[in-house]
Amino acid sequence: MTAPEDRPYDVVISGASIAGCAAAVLLARRGVRVALLERRSDPAAYKVLCTHYLQPCAYPVLDRLGLVPALEKAGAVHNEARWYTRWGWIEPKAAPGEPRLPYAYNVRRSTLDPLIRAHAADTPGVDLLLGHNVTGLLREGGRVAGVKVNGPDGEREIRARLVIGADGKDSAVAKLAELPTRTHENQRFSYFAHFRNLPLKDGITHSWFLEPDVAYAMPNDDGVTIVAVIPDKKRLPAFREDLEGSFMQFVRDLPAAPDIDAAERITKITGTVNYPLQSRKPVGQGVALIGDAAVTGDPLWGVGCGWALESAQWLADAVGPAATGRGDLDGALLAYAKRHRRKLGGHQHLAADYATARPFNPFERLMFSAAARDDAMARHMHMFASRLIGPLRFLNPIALAKASAVNLRYRGAPAHLSHRAS
Structure with missing residues (x-):
C-alpha cells in the first residue's frame, strides 16, 4: 500500500469491496492511477449481509483478475445448484459428452473481501487508502472533479478526472452527485x-x-x-x-x-426486513457507479456479487484510455451506461416484479415446470439463473415452444414420474 500523496489521480474509487477493487485492478493495468478509498480501517473488513454467491456470469471477470487460483486454494465451492418447485426438482446437468456447465463460486465474504482487497493493494498504480470516508464532491465547470474525504490525517481533497461510486446501495457518491434513482419495494424479508x-x-x-x-x-x-x-x-x-x-x-x-x-x-x-431494489442512473458528468451503487438487486437471486464484478469490468473497458486523458471521457461513460442498461435492465425488471411476492406468472410456470421435467430445459434455466443469458433469450419463441411441448408430453403425470427427459 502506497502512502497518500497530494498529487492528482486519474480516478478516485469510493469503496474497496468487490466492485471497487475489481475496477481498481483493471483500470491500473491500463495505466490509470487510482486512489482506492475505503471508509473502514481494517484491511480484513468484509460485508456481512450477503448471499456469498458469485454467479457463473462472474467467472470470466475472476479469471481476468487472476483470482481463480487463490479462490480454489481458499476452498471456494463450485456453485452447482438444484431448485425445488411444485413440479419437482430442477437439476441442471451437462449434456452427455459435453463439458460441465458454467460455474463460479460460493465463498464467504470474510474470505473473499480481504483476498480481493489485498490483490488490489498489490497492483501497481493503485493506492489503497483505508479509513477514508467521502464527505463531498469537488466540481469544476459543472462536472465532478474529485472528492473531499475525512481520513486518519483529517480533511483533504483528492482531485481526479473520474470519481467512481463503488460504495454500495446507500452510496454517498450517488447521493452527492444527485443521480436519479428508481426504487422498488421488496415484499419479502x-x-x-x-x-x-x-x-x-x-x-x-x-x-x-x-x-x-x-x-x-x-x-x-x-x-x-x-x-x-x-x-x-x-x-x-x-x-x-x-x-x-x-x-x-x-x-x-x-x-x-x-x-x-x-x-x-x-x-x-x-x-x-426491508431491502428495496434500486436502479440508479450509472453515470453523470465526471462520475460513474458500479456494483450495488448502480443496481441493488433482490438478495433472493444472489446477483449482487456477480454484477459488481461485471459492472467493474464494463466500466474499466469503457473508460480506460479516456481516464488518463487520451480520449472522450463523457462518450466512454455513455457507452458504459448503455452496456450496463442492456445487460442488467431486463433482469432487474423481472426481479422487481417478482419482489411483489406474487406467485409465478404463466411464463414462469411454463419454464419452471418444463425445466423440472426435461434436462435440456433445465440447462436453459441454468443459463438464465446464472445471468449468462438475458430474459429475451430465456423466453425466446423456440424455448417457449419446447417448454410447451415438454409439458404437453407429461400432462397429468406426477412430477416424480415425469422427471427427467433428455
Whole structure:
C-alpha cells in the first residue's frame, strides 16, 4: 500500500469491496492511477449481509483478475445448484459428452473481501487508502472533479478526472452527485445463519421456490453452509415473536429439508426486513457507479456479487484510455451506461416484479415446470439463473415452444414420474 500523496489521480474509487477493487485492478493495468478509498480501517473488513454467491456470469471477470487460483486454494465451492418447485426438482446437468456447465463460486465474504482487497493493494498504480470516508464532491465547470474525504490525517481533497461510486446501495457518491434513482419495494424479508456439518444432496446449493416464500442452503468454504429463509412479509409479525424458533421451523418444513437440527450453528441469525431494489442512473458528468451503487438487486437471486464484478469490468473497458486523458471521457461513460442498461435492465425488471411476492406468472410456470421435467430445459434455466443469458433469450419463441411441448408430453403425470427427459 502506497502512502497518500497530494498529487492528482486519474480516478478516485469510493469503496474497496468487490466492485471497487475489481475496477481498481483493471483500470491500473491500463495505466490509470487510482486512489482506492475505503471508509473502514481494517484491511480484513468484509460485508456481512450477503448471499456469498458469485454467479457463473462472474467467472470470466475472476479469471481476468487472476483470482481463480487463490479462490480454489481458499476452498471456494463450485456453485452447482438444484431448485425445488411444485413440479419437482430442477437439476441442471451437462449434456452427455459435453463439458460441465458454467460455474463460479460460493465463498464467504470474510474470505473473499480481504483476498480481493489485498490483490488490489498489490497492483501497481493503485493506492489503497483505508479509513477514508467521502464527505463531498469537488466540481469544476459543472462536472465532478474529485472528492473531499475525512481520513486518519483529517480533511483533504483528492482531485481526479473520474470519481467512481463503488460504495454500495446507500452510496454517498450517488447521493452527492444527485443521480436519479428508481426504487422498488421488496415484499419479502430475509434471515440467514451459518452452519457446520449440514449435509446436502451431492454437496451442492439447494433452493426452494415455495410461491411466494423462498429458501436456500449454500455450501461455502471451510465446510460452512449458509442457510437463508426469504418469506413473504405477511409472515413477519409471527417471525419477530420468536426469530430463532421461526427460522428453524421454516427450514424443517422445507420439502426434503436438510437436517438442520443435527448441524452446528456457528453464527447468530442475521437479516433484513426491508431491502428495496434500486436502479440508479450509472453515470453523470465526471462520475460513474458500479456494483450495488448502480443496481441493488433482490438478495433472493444472489446477483449482487456477480454484477459488481461485471459492472467493474464494463466500466474499466469503457473508460480506460479516456481516464488518463487520451480520449472522450463523457462518450466512454455513455457507452458504459448503455452496456450496463442492456445487460442488467431486463433482469432487474423481472426481479422487481417478482419482489411483489406474487406467485409465478404463466411464463414462469411454463419454464419452471418444463425445466423440472426435461434436462435440456433445465440447462436453459441454468443459463438464465446464472445471468449468462438475458430474459429475451430465456423466453425466446423456440424455448417457449419446447417448454410447451415438454409439458404437453407429461400432462397429468406426477412430477416424480415425469422427471427427467433428455
